Structure formats: C-alpha cells, structure tokens
Amino acid sequence: MNSSKHGGGMGGGMGGGGGMNACYVYPIDPAQVPALDPNPDMIFERGIYMNGSMTMDDGRNVTIWGFTDPAEGGGMGGGGMGGGGGMGGAFPSPPMRVRQGQVVQTRLTVDMMMYHTIHHHGIEPEFRSDGVGHISWDVNGTYTYQWRPAHAGTYFYHCHTNTVLHAEMGMYGALIVDPPEGPGRAFENGPSYDLEVIWAVDEIDSSWHTLSWDAGTCGGDVGLNILNPDYFIISGVDGNQSALTDPRVAVTMNMGQRLLIRYICAGYLPQQIRFGGLTAEVVASDERPLPQSFLTTQINAVSAERYDCIIQPTQAGIYTVEIDIRHWITGQVLGTCTYAHYSHVKRLSCNLKRTINGQSE
Amino acid sequence: MKRRDFLKASSAGFASTLLAGGGFLSWKSRAYATNVALTYYITHGWITQPDGVSVYFRGYSSSSNSLQVPGNSFVVQQGDTVTVTIHNRLTTTHSFKIDEIVDSGPIAGGSSTTVQFQPSTAGSYLFYDGHNEPYGRLVDLHGAMAVMPLGLDNRVYVGSPTFVQQKFWVFNQIDPVWHSNIRNRAIPSTPFTPRYFTINGLSGRPPGAPGHVDPAIDAMHDHETAVHGHVGDRTLLRMLNAGLATHAVHTHGNHMEWLTSNGQIRPVVWLKDIVPLDGNKGVADVIFPFEAPPDAWPPTSTGIYAMHLHDEMTQTAGGGLYMFGALTDIYFE
Ligand SMILES: [Cu+2]
Ligand SMILES: [Cu+2]
Numbered sequence: 001m002n003s004s005k006h007g008g009g010m011g012g013g014m015g016g017g018g019g020m021n022a023c024y025v026y027p028i029d030p031a032q033v034p035a036l037d038p039n040p041d042m043i044f045e046r047g048i049y050m051n052g053s054m055t056m057d058d059g060r061n062v063t064i065w066g067f068t069d070p071a072e073g074g075g076m077g078g079g080g081m082g083g084g085g086g087m088g089g090a091f092p093s094p095p096m097r098v099r100q101g102q103v104v105q106t107r108l109t110v111d112m113m114m115y116h117t118i119h120h121h122g123i124e125p126e127f128r129s130d131g132v133g134h135i136s137w138d139v140n141g142t143y144t145y146q147w148r149p150a151h152a153g154t155y156f157y158h159c160h161t162n163t164v165l166h167a168e169m170g171m172y173g174a175l176i177v178d179p180p181e182g183p184g185r186a187f188e189n190g191p192s193y194d195l196e197v198i199w200a201v202d203e204i205d206s207s208w209h210t211l212s213w214d215a216g217t218c219g220g221d222v223g224l225n226i227l228n229p230d231y232f233i234i235s236g237v238d239g240n241q242s243a244l245t246d247p248r249v250a251v252t253m254n255m256g257q258r259l260l261i262r263y264i265c266a267g268y269l270p271q272q273i274r275f276g277g278l279t280a281e282v283v284a285s286d287e288r289p290l291p292q293s294f295l296t297t298q299i300n301a302v303s304a305e306r307y308d309c310i311i312q313p314t315q316a317g318i319y320t321v322e323i324d325i326r327h328w329i330t331g332q333v334l335g336t337c338t339y340a341h342y343s344h345v346k347r348l349s350c351n352l353k354r355t356i357n358g359q360s361e
Numbered sequence: 362m363k364r365r366d367f368l369k370a371s372s373a374g375f376a377s378t379l380l381a382g383g384g385f386l387s388w389k390s391r392a393y394a395t396n397v398a399l400t401y402y403i404t405h406g407w408i409t410q411p412d413g414v415s416v417y418f419r420g421y422s423s424s425s426n427s428l429q430v431p432g433n434s435f436v437v438q439q440g441d442t443v444t445v446t447i448h449n450r451l452t453t454t455h456s457f458k459i460d461e462i463v464d465s466g467p468i469a470g471g472s473s474t475t476v477q478f479q480p481s482t483a484g485s486y487l488f489y490d491g492h493n494e495p496y497g498r499l500v501d502l503h504g505a506m507a508v509m510p511l512g513l514d515n516r517v518y519v520g521s522p523t524f525v526q527q528k529f530w531v532f533n534q535i536d537p538v539w540h541s542n543i544r545n546r547a548i549p550s551t552p553f554t555p556r557y558f559t560i561n562g563l564s565g566r567p568p569g570a571p572g573h574v575d576p577a578i579d580a581m582h583d584h585e586t587a588v589h590g591h592v593g594d595r596t597l598l599r600m601l602n603a604g605l606a607t608h609a610v611h612t613h614g615n616h617m618e619w620l621t622s623n624g625q626i627r628p629v630v631w632l633k634d635i636v637p638l639d640g641n642k643g644v645a646d647v648i649f650p651f652e653a654p655p656d657a658w659p660p661t662s663t664g665i666y667a668m669h670l671h672d673e674m675t676q677t678a679g680g681g682l683y684m685f686g687a688l689t690d691i692y693f694e
Contacts, residue, residue, distance in 0.1 A: 023569070024567045024568075024569055024570065024683070024684055026568065037658065037659075103658050121634070122634055123656045124613065124614050124615060124616075124634075124654040124655050124656045124657070124666075125654060125656045125657050125658070126654065126657040126658070126659075126661050126664060127614075127654075127664030127665050127666060127693075128664075129657075130613055130614075130666065130667075132613065132666075132667045134567040134568055134581075134667075134684055135665045135666070135667060135690065146658055147656045147657070147658055148656055148657070148658035149656050150655040150656055151655065151656075162683045163673050163676065163683065164673035164674060164676050164677055164683055165683070167673065168673070215681065216677065216680065216681020216682060216683060217681065217682070217683055218681075219412055219679070219681055219682055220679075220680070220681050221679055221680030221681060222680055222681045223680050224674060224677045224680055224681055224683070225554070225555060225556050225674050225677050225679075225680050226554060226674070226680070227674055268609075268671070268672045268673055268674060269672070270607050270637075285631060285633060286616060286631075286632065286633045286634045286635060288616060288631065288632035288633070290629070290631060291629040291630065291631075292629050300637075301637075302607060302608070302609035302635065302637040302671070302672070303609035303635070303671040303672045303673075304609055304611060304634075304635045304671040305609070305633075305635045305637070328606045328607045328640075328672055328674075329552075329553055329555075329605050329606045329607075329640065330552075331607075
C-alpha cells in the first residue's frame with residue numbers, strides 16, 4: 001500500500017500524444033494484484049466508450065462517456081434497465097444484476113491511452129477491488145475487481161478516476177443485488193413487488209462535456225468547482241419532452257400491483273422527489289433495510305443516496321411525480337422533472353419539465 | 362503558515378484538565394461536573410491553497426502570533442462550567458457564539474471578552490463568529506465543541522450506540538473573492554463560488570503531490586482527520602459544516618450508523634453510505650463501525666478506504682486538481 005508506486009503522478013511518462021499528460025493517476029502494480037477466485041458465480045465484462053452522445057430534446061448532441069458490455073456488441077442493450085443506445089454505448093451504462101452471496105468479478109478493460117476505474121458504489125469489498133485510484137490504482141489495460149455482496153438492494157457503479165468529471169460525463173450504471181429469493185423481493189425476507197423501475201436522476205452541465213479525461217488533474221482552472229446544469233435527465237432520458245413517453249422511465253401498472261421504485265440521486269446536487277400525491281412506503285436506503293419502513297409523499301436526497309420505495313396505487317389515475325434539482329448552495333430549484341404516472345390506465349409516462357433559474361423554458 | 366506550527370504551540374493556551382494527555386479528544390468521563398477554561402486568540406493570515414494561491418483567513422488561534430483554522434475543537438461534559446476567553450487581536454469586531462448556548466456579543470478589535478456557560482444537552486456544536494454572519498464564520502472563525510453525556514465516555518447521548526473513539530470533521534468551502542472582500546471590510550456582492558474545500562482546515566494531497574503524507578497539510582494523513590482503527594474500533598464522527606454548500610458525506614469500507622441530524626436524535630438508526638450534511642451550520646453524528654468490509658471476497662479485515670464528499674465539485678481545488686479537496690482516508694489496521 002505504501003510502495004513506490006506512490007512515488008509520483010503519472011507525469012507524461014506514457015507518452016502517446018493522445019493526451020497522456022495526466023497527473024495523479026496510478027498504474028496497476030502487478031506485485032500487489034490479489035489472486036482471483038477461480039470459480040466466480042458471475043463475471044461482468046466492461047469496456048469504455050468516450051464517443052457517446054445524447055441528443056437532447058433541443059436538438060443538441062452532448063458527449064457522453066460510459067462503460068460498454070463487449071458481449072452485447074458495442075454496449076447496446078441493457079434489458080430495459082440500461083439507458084438509451086446513443087452512438088458509442090448505452091447511457092446509463094449496462095446494468096449489473098447479481099444475487100446476494102454470489103462471488104462476482106468485474107473485468108474492466110481500458111485499451112485507450114487513458115485511465116478509468118469501476119467503483120461499485122455501496123459495495124464494500126477488499127480495498128484493491130474498490131476502484132479508488134489513490135488507494136490502489138487506476139486501470140489502463142485490464143483489471144478484475146472481485147466482490148461478494150452481502151446485502152440485497154439498489155447500488156450503482158461508476159468511474160472513480162477524476163471522478164468529478166467522469167461520473168458527470170455519464171460513467172455510471174445501475175447495480176442491483178437480488179436477495180436469495182430472487183427478483184420480486186426488495187431484500188431478504190423483505191417486501192415483495194410486481195414490477196420495478198430505476199430512476200437515476202442526474203443533471204448535466206454541457207460546458208463540462210468538451211473536456212478531456214484528464215482535465216484539471218495537473219492543475220489549471222477547468223471549472224470543475226462550478227456545476228451549472230442545463231439538462232436534467234432520468235435514467236439517460238431528457239425530461240424536457242422525451243421523458244413524456246419514453247418507456248425506459250415511464251411505468252405502466254395495474255391496480256393492485258406493487259411497484260418498486262429504485263431511486264438513485266445520480267447527480268451531485270440535492271434533489272427532492274415527490275410522488276404526485278401517492279404515498280410511497282420507503283423500505284430501504286443505501287441498500288440497507290430501514291429498521292422501520294415509513295410512508296411519505298416526498299423524499300429529500302443528496303448525491304448518491306438511494307431509496308427503495310414501494311407504491312401500490314389504490315385508485316386508477318394519472319399521477320405526476322416530480323423531482324426538483326436544487327442548487328447546492330442557494331437551494332434554488334434549478335430544474336424539475338415531472339412524470340405523469342398512470343395507474344390502471346395502460347401506461348405511466350415521464351415528463352421532465354426543465355426550468356432554469358426559476359424561468360420556465 | 363502551517364497549521365501544525367500552531368498546534369505545537371497550542372498546549373500552553375489550553376491549560377486545562379480535560380486537555381491533559383495530548384489529543385484534544387482524549388476524554389475521561391466523570392460522575393461530576395468541573396470547570397473548563399479555554400483561550401482563543403482571533404488572528405489572521407494567509408494560507409497557501411493546493412494550487413499555490415494564497416488566501417486570507419481569520420481563525421480562533423491558540424496563540425496571538427499564529428493563525429489556526431479551524432480553532433481547536435474541544436470536548437466537555439454535560440453540566441461543566443466552560444469559561445472561554447477570547448482575545449481579539451484584529452482591528453475588526455467579532456464574537457464567539459454557539460447557537461442556543463452562548464453569545465459573547467460584539468468583541469471590538471483589540472479587546473478581550475470572557476464568556477461562561479454550562480452546556481446541558483449532549484451533542485456536537487459549532488462555535489463561530491456570530492457577528493456579521495456568515496462572513497466571519499466563512500473565513501474560518503469557527504470550531505467544534507462536543508458535549509458528552511454526564512458520566513459517559515462512549516455514547517453520543519444517553520442510550521445511543523456506543524463508540525470507542527471520536528473525531529471531529531469540520532467542513533468548509535472557500536471562495537477567495539469573498540475572503541478578499543471580507544479582508545477589505547466589504548460585503549461580498551458576487552454569488553458564493555467556492556474554489557477550495559476543506560476538512561478540518563485541510564485538503565487532500567494525493568500520492569506524488571507536494572506535501573503528500575505531511576500531516577500539516579494533507580487531510581489524508583492528518584492524525585485528527587484520517588481515521589485509524591482495527592475491526593471493532595467503532596468511531597464516532599462529529600461532522601459539522603461551517604460553509605454554505607450542502608454536502609453528501611460518503612464512506613467506503615463500511616456504512617455509517619446515522620445517529621443525529623442538526624441536533625436532533627434520529628428516531629431509528631439507519632445504516633447509510635451517504636449522509637447529508639446541510640450547509641450553514643449543518644451537523645450530523647455518525648458512527649463508523651469498523652466492521653470487516655462486508656462484501657470482501659475472500660474476507661478481510663484490513664485495508665485503506667476513502668472518505669470523500671459525493672458532491673464531487675468539493676474534490677477539486679482551483680477548478681481542477683481532483684483529490685485536492687475535502688477528503689480523507691480510513692485505515693483498517
Ligand atoms: Cu473514468
Ligand atoms: Cu459513488
């Protein structure tokens with residue numbers, strides 16, 4: 001842990017013209033790499049894309065970075081839990097789904113002249129599988145993280161290299177751990193659900209999206225202390241118009257069904273989610289069951305908090321779920337996501353209405 | 362000026378039974394209340410930030426010829442009589458305030474004041490310059506006080522889960538334009554735009570950086586900030602936010618037991634890997650349980666894990682320099 005690999009930042013040692021002028025990234029120390037279990041229950045392969053793009057409702061293309069699943073051919077897909085298939089790869093990145101107690105390996109390959117990691121947020125593994133560069137290393141080449149989840153729940157995974165930039169650029173995906181009973185229960189001996197949705201609510205400051213992967217690492221003011229979002233998205237869908245109808249966010253449910261909302265505050269700014277008058281039973285947060293679940297019509301969350309909420313409408317109708325994204329200093333509402341939530345009726349859609357500085361667009 | 366220079370000089374200014382034995386957090390419970398005397402000197406100076414920029418600060422320092430930010434935190438017990446003497450060595454007016462406990466009122470430049478109070482409720486408190494709020498507090502006239510329950514050395518409040526060691530994590534955000542305005546006795550007129558982010562007055566210096574491992578400037582290696590323990594060394598973290606930004610405190614390695622929020626005991630203890638810390642004097646008490654990392658395969662009980670704020674803008678300095686912000690490390694030894 002205190003070996004000479006910590007003797008310096010990368011400097012320009014890797015050369016390569018393509019922007020390897022990074023500082024304070026740490027190459028893998030082969031002597032410190034732990035042995036892997038030869039019989040894992042699950043292996044996830046992940047690559048990197050840096051050329052993704054998301055077409056916003058106003059017609060602009062915003063560059064997105066993320067993880068690919070090479071087995072899915074360029075990282076498309078995601079079984080309904082992934083995001084859209086922009087050029088380059090899915091956004092959000094392809095989900096991971098495992099069972100509590102499984103031995104899992106995540107094999108990350110970074111074959112470009114750059115560094116990334118995977119931190120499985122909420123998973124608390126051996127430190128060399130935690131994906132934190134300054135403590136173990138950043139990955140250029142291939143590295144395999146190993147972990148065995150002890151708790152079911154809603155996690156997410158994200159890059160932890162130059163995190164402030166890489167996670168904002170979109171380098172995250174859902175990570176679901178099912179209890180021993182399998183999907184359909186929120187956690188072991190926990191409440192049941194009939195259908196589920198992941199709402200990973202995030203903000204984008206498009207002015208950050210022209211930066212290079214190592215922006216700011218050697219110093220210089222690249223503006224990473226100021227996040228002024230101009231887009232507000234839910235699970236990779238622009239809420240301005242698209243989310244009105246996008247099935248990745250919208251939920252269709254029948255009366256009597258129980259919906260598990262896996263809500264992830266995926267941005268950096270505080271949020272408030274309101275369930276449109278519906279009462280949600282909050283059963284877990286940060287993938288730990290609450291000692292006492294509670295009923296509420298709204299939740300305040302800060303960056304990276306997760307809340308598992310069960311909704312079981314008792315009246316058919318359209319419910320408007322809203323999420324405010326607030327300024328982290330002034331508390332001013334910067335944007336509001338609005339979902340129209342149809343129960344019994346055949347669909348539930350999402351309408352993310354964007355306001356900037358209090359002005360409706 | 363280096364923070365630790367002042368800590369070395371500080372013990373004389375803190376002649377008091379509770380501080381005997383070195384660390385300001387060494388603590389022995391008593392079945393009785395006692396008298397505690399503290400002295401602070403309001404001073405100012407310049408502190409070099411990770412990008413080399415010097416920024417003006419004021420602090421509750423341990424001696425009149427030093428600058429210390431934040432002021433030394435301290436631990437007392439319910440019912441103690443706490444006497445704090447403040448010598449204002451500046452020419453500007455300041456105060457010493459703990460919400461709902463004590464307020465010195467204005468302390469004019471060049472003058473001294475003594476306040477006395479008996480804290481009655483166990484918990485974590487911010488002391489700060491309540492004059493001309495929030496500017497004195499933001500330029501680092503603040504520190505933390507812990508009030509232990511009477512006769513208990515291992516609980517946050519009567520009936521709370523127990524701990525074996527405790528630390529203060531005092532966070533702040535620094536907008537150098539505001540600091541400059543305040544130095545020039547001007548009211549800041551620009552939106553608060555922090556460029557530096559601190560924990561206990563320090564910021565990170567990752568491996569390879571100048572100052573890495575130097576406890577005087579590296580928040581990952583400052584002994585009051587970095588957390589060291591073995592499995593079972595349950596650690597109380599008293600988290601206080603002197604600044605204006607809402608934080609999301611994130612520990613790797615273990616979830617935290619979230620005990621209090623803004624002075625309120627939470628009705629049930631949640632296990633969280635993210636705990637919100639409000640801006641403007643937000644407080645949260647958590648216990649980091651130091652359990653073997655639950656998802657390690659094969660199982661392990663040692664390793665180094667990060668603590669950082671997940672509002673990741675706070676991990677930067679001067680608009681870049683990731684890892685030179687408000688973060689530290691947790692050592693499973
Ligand atoms: Cu990355
Ligand atoms: Cu995270």
